[in-house]
Amino acid sequence: MEVRQLNVHTQSNMAIRFLITNTNPSFANTLRRIILAYVPTLAIDEVIIIENTLALFDEFIAHRLGLIPLNSDIELNDIATCEQCEGNGCNACTVTLRLTQETDSKTNLMVYSKDIISDNFEVYPVNDEIPIMKMGQDQRLILEAVARMGNGREHAKWQPTSSLGYQFMPIINVKSGHKFNKQVADSCPRDVLTYNKENQTIDIQNLLACNLCQECVHITNNDITVDADPRQIIFYVETTGALPVETIITKSAEILEEKANEFIESFQKALEDYKDDPRLRRKVSTFERVSLDDV
């Protein structure tokens, strides 16, 4: 397996596109699903509203607070397995954030994510300009929010990515010696093909932009063929800002390794149990050795 970075999509390093060669779709899909479901990030999970005289409901504000991505590139225990507090929440597994705003009898006020004050200097909203709520005149809001680590299986607010996917490497074959017209190049919605006026031929200039739509195949009646190579996969990851893209990818591979090791351990344990306990052999259990004659 070999990986090659293709390009960083946006100015602010929010997305990455890379090519994996000598691989298969199963591996790429495993990586994708682990990133979506298991890479942990930090998000506000519990909101204690002390005072709220706004026109907006408590639940509405709490929901919006939960969706704000917080910087998650820190070491924080998982609350479910935290040894110090046994799941009740402590400094090792949760971060408290505060928000206090008041308006006088003249002005309205938009409250932004930058107004949130965090107890931990490493934890802060990634985007400063997210509007959380709008306050009318003579209104008051005091709240305390508790952020914790979680993963995408629990709630989508903990997903580290906003766009994530892969595609197979396109293989475009243009029939050599054949004369084409300009319409063929124009038919491509991604500008992959260019028309060479002198020789009346078609050149491929931007292969990686091809989305395998087959438009050029239909228009030329198979004089151009477009195939996909499932052993070469173009992977695209775009982060919400909670974690850097590179961290998301390396972390997903680490989680895969952890899961594989866990499987090896329990599998070996099952083998030993089977050897040690003669009664298990007679029972139909979840783990049973089947001889080829039985099948």
Added chain:
Amino acid sequence: MIIPVRCLTCGFIVADKYKPFLDGIEKGEKSAKELLDDLGLYKVCCRRMIIAQVDLVDIILPYSKD
């Protein structure tokens, strides 16, 4: 109501891009298409979040719980 924090379909953060979009429209130098492209909203799902937004929060603003 008020602009949603994330795109309902993909989870992209759209809330912080709404005000720059409105400001840009008011200036009138760029078209809505160019503004959306500049703000990094390249997916259709995120673009509709901004285009289809109606700010109703100002109407309910005076009604407090007192």
